Amino acid sequence: MSGTVTPDICVIGAGSAGLSVAAAAAAFGVEVVLIEKGEMGGDCLNHGCVPSKALLSAAREAVLRPVAFSEAQKNVRRAIEAIAPHDSASRFEELGVTVLRSAAEFVSAHCVRAGDVDIRARRFVIATGSRPAIPAIPGLESVPYVTNETLFGLDRLPDHLIVLGGGAIGIEMAQAHRRLGSRVTVLEAGKALGREDPEMAAIVLDALRKEGVVIRENTCVTGVTSSGVEIAVSLLQDGRDVETLSGSHLLVATGRRPSVEGLGLEKAGIRYGPGGIHIDDGLRTSNRRVYAIGDVTGGPQFTHAANYQAGLVIRSALFRLPVKASSSGLPRVLYTAPELGHAGLSEEEARKKYGARVRVVSASYSGNDRAVTENLTTGRLKLIAGPGGRLIGAEIAGAQAGELINSLSLAIFAKMTMRDLAGFVTPYPTLGELIRRAALSYYADVPRRLWVRRLLAFLRLFG
Ligand SMILES: Cc1cc2nc3c(=O)[nH]c(=O)nc-3n(C[C@H](O)[C@H](O)[C@H](O)COP(=O)(O)OP(=O)(O)OC[C@H]3O[C@@H](n4cnc5c(N)ncnc54)[C@H](O)[C@@H]3O)c2cc1C
Numbered sequence: 001m002s003g004t005v006t007p008d009i010c011v012i013g014a015g016s017a018g019l020s021v022a023a024a025a026a027a028f029g030v031e032v033v034l035i036e037k038g039e040m041g042g043d044c045l046n047h048g049c050v051p052s053k054a055l056l057s058a059a060r061e062a063v064l065r066p067v068a069f070s071e072a073q074k075n076v077r078r079a080i081e082a083i084a085p086h087d088s089a090s091r092f093e094e095l096g097v098t099v100l101r102s103a104a105e106f107v108s109a110h111c112v113r114a115g116d117v118d119i120r121a122r123r124f125v126i127a128t129g130s131r132p133a134i135p136a137i138p139g140l141e142s143v144p145y146v147t148n149e150t151l152f153g154l155d156r157l158p159d160h161l162i163v164l165g166g167g168a169i170g171i172e173m174a175q176a177h178r179r180l181g182s183r184v185t186v187l188e189a190g191k192a193l194g195r196e197d198p199e200m201a202a203i204v205l206d207a208l209r210k211e212g213v214v215i216r217e218n219t220c221v222t223g224v225t226s227s228g229v230e231i232a233v234s235l236l237q238d239g240r241d242v243e244t245l246s247g248s249h250l251l252v253a254t255g256r257r258p259s260v261e262g263l264g265l266e267k268a269g270i271r272y273g274p275g276g277i278h279i280d281d282g283l284r285t286s287n288r289r290v291y292a293i294g295d296v297t298g299g300p301q302f303t304h305a306a307n308y309q310a311g312l313v314i315r316s317a318l319f320r321l322p323v324k325a326s327s328s329g330l331p332r333v334l335y336t337a338p339e340l341g342h343a344g345l346s347e348e349e350a351r352k353k354y355g356a357r358v359r360v361v362s363a364s365y366s367g368n369d370r371a372v373t374e375n376l377t378t379g380r381l382k383l384i385a386g387p388g389g390r391l392i393g394a395e396i397a398g399a400q401a402g403e404l405i406n407s408l409s410l411a412i413f414a415k416m417t418m419r420d421l422a423g424f425v426t427p428y429p430t431l432g433e434l435i436r437r438a439a440l441s442y443y444a445d446v447p448r449r450l451w452v453r454r455l456l457a458f459l460r461l462f463g
């Protein structure tokens with residue numbers, strides 16, 4: 001294909017964000033060009049959510065019986081191959097999308113070039129994602145470290161995996177490899193899972209430590225060398241030089257950088273910075289014809305966040321409806337065992353916003369009968385109530401936290417109160433009873449209140 005095309009929408013990047021826009025726009029019969037320079041499906045399918053969750057699944061199995069690394073990798077390939085057709089160029093072409101497999105670059109404010117094709121679209125959507133951010137550590141560039149882009153293609157189980165970064169990727173992959181038989185050491189410059197509720201993060205980190213994962217916090221790597229066989233890292237812990245640590249593999253998982261290079265953003269008048277492309281609340285860039293969504297904007301970096309933004313772009317670009325994106329309160333899940341689920345405001349955010357009007361209630365997994373029968377008693381569920389007892393946040397560390405957080409996310413969205421959550425019937429025995437148990441404790445002092453007792457005494461007068 002060559003020449004100039006003039007579709008309604010041109011989407012750059014066929015990852016979670018770009019695919020969602022392209023599929024939805026095509027469903028409305030709109031002419032769409034989708035440009036992808038790498039693998040269809042982007043990070044989530046090829047190097048992110050899907051392989052990491054498939055590896056964790058194999059690792060869960062490894063707690064019950066020996067699982068060879070080759071079997072775990074087979075599970076990773078199986079999952080990717082099962083989902084890939086859904087994200088494939090042929091499926092999108094069947095939906096009516098024109099798919100171009102090359103790098104896209106703005107050549108002016110109104111035109112994107114992909115190979116020999118100039119695309120002059122009514123609207124453009126940049127969804128080029130992110131890549132691993134590699135810290136400037138002396139020697140790091142000269143050693144064969146891995147990132148999420150290469151980790152799932154290793155030909156043997158790491159003997160000793162050193163993980164740089166105790167965030168979402170680092171902690172999930174630490175547990176997966178430990179359970180599959182590796183020694184694992186996590187080196188975190190600050191606090192591991194530092195963005196999470198500290199009490200909930202501690203439940204997950206304690207569980208990993210009990211399984212043998214070494215997690216060293218406040219630890220900086222000052223240099224890296226390789227002997228050809230082993231990789232050695234020099235450490236500074238709590239500001240003091242400590243020993244050198246050797247491992248067979250080094251995974252760098254220290255955050256992300258937006259993929260903006262080569263896009264010609266300057267030629268299109270699109271402002272960006274180290275954190276990503278600048279967008280307004282309506283997801284538009286400084287060029288009004290161009291939207292940017294997903295990881296490239298530096299906002300919350302999740303597939304569901306990308307999908308949510310894609311929906312807003314469709315409303316705005318196709319139906320010309322005003323949209324206002326909000327990243328606060330998006331749910332997230334860490335798929336370790338125990339899992340960690342979050343929705344709405346954190347306790348800290350809630351207290352900042354509502355001060356003393358915030359009340360936090362909780363329920364422990366050890367007091368839940370289903371957790372007892374399943375021997376899954378490690379964990380806690382926390383509900384954060386704002387003015388009028390409205391649910392404004394939820395935190396769960398424990399089994400099935402990822403599934404439980406869905407209903408709490410819906411409850412926050414539907415502006416439900418503690419009364420709603422205390423008053424519904426949950427099947428017995430289920431982990432869902434944790435929600436009701438926590439909400440009921442919001443009213444724990446009601447029976448002791450003087451006016452309630454007086455009311456009861458008064459009612460007794462009537463026989
Ligand atoms: C290990 C790991 C595990 C994760 N687990 C989860 C999880 O469990 N749940 C969750 O919600 N999120 C998870 N994430 C995050 C999630 O993968 C990302 O938030 C999501 O993939 C972002 O989608 P995107 O479309 O913005 O970017 P991407 O998926 O990165 O897609 C961008 C696409 O744009 C293409 N591209 C870039 N530049 C150009 C160009 N100039 N021309 C043409 N094409 C271009 C790229 O090749 C790429 O295919 C995980 C991430 C990682 C790394």
Ligand SMILES: NC(=O)c1ccc[n+]([C@@H]2O[C@H](COP(=O)([O-])OP(=O)(O)OC[C@H]3O[C@@H](n4cnc5c(N)ncnc54)[C@H](O)[C@@H]3O)[C@@H](O)[C@H]2O)c1
Pocket residue numbers: 135164165166167168169170172187188189190191192193194219220221253254255256300301302332333334335
């Ligand atoms: N289950 C999920 O939804 C899931 C899973 C994996 C990744 N993700 C997404 O991918 C994003 C990227 O994950 P990530 O783990 O790379 O980033 P992250 O931001 O979650 O964690 C990076 C960690 O690395 C630490 N760090 C930074 N520089 C360091 C250094 N030089 N030495 C030691 N530690 C250092 C940071 O303090 C931080 O704790 C996440 O923020 C998340 O949005 C989501």
